[in-house]
Amino acid sequence: MAPIPIALCGKHPDMCDNFVKGMLPEYEVVHVCHNAPIAKSELPPLLKGERTEPASGKGSNTKTGDPKIPKAIFVGGGFSPSELEEMRAVDSLRTVPWMYPPAHKRPKTAGPPPIDVIISRAKEAFAERGFVEGKEDQVEVGLWDY
Numbered sequence: 001m002a003p004i005p006i007a008l009c010g011k012h013p014d015m016c017d018n019f020v021k022g023m024l025p026e027y028e029v030v031h032v033c034h035n036a037p038i039a040k041s042e043l044p045p046l047l048k049g050e051r052t053e054p055a056s057g058k059g060s061n062t063k064t065g066d067p068k069i070p071k072a073i074f075v076g077g078g079f080s081p082s083e084l085e086e087m088r089a090v091d092s093l094r095t096v097p098w099m100y101p102p103a104h105k106r107p108k109t110a111g112p113p114p115i116d117v118i119i120s121r122a123k124e125a126f127a128e129r130g131f132v133e134g135k136e137d138q139v140e141v142g143l144w145d146y
Contacts, residue, residue: 003028004136007046007070008059009039009087011078015115016058019076022119026133027126030068032058036083039073044092046070071136074122075100077112088143095141099125102145121146 008029010016020029031046031054033039038055046052051067061067073096075084084100087093099122112118125146126132131139 001025001133004072004131004133005030005068005070007031007033007043007073008076009033009073009079010076011035012076012112013056013058015076015112016056018115019119020058022115023122026123028060028068030059030061030070032056036079036086039087040090043073044090047092047095070096072097072099072126072131076118077101097129097131097139097141097144099144099146
């Protein structure tokens, strides 16, 4: 079973590291962006198959000269709705599904939920939408919640 390549937009480096590890073996985080301007700069060429070194230094594409193209973009709750829309406004980034937590599913306490909860919800949401090995190119493109 080959993991499905995805990109991660996450503001907290430690959480990103744990998300990368936790999404395996089903999903492989190939590229990590920590802010919207970097995502708008780095993700369009990556989705075209061009080698793009992440400013974060994170993701499996940092270890290879043959980049994997992400099939989806996961955005953490540290990004505001306006930052999400800023990134999604780039036409070339609308060719893959995006996943983002809606406000009503976020914890009412300060800070993000535990990383294992985020990983579990992400994997469940991907599976519910048919974003699984062998079918990752057959899903509806758009904004998904988790």
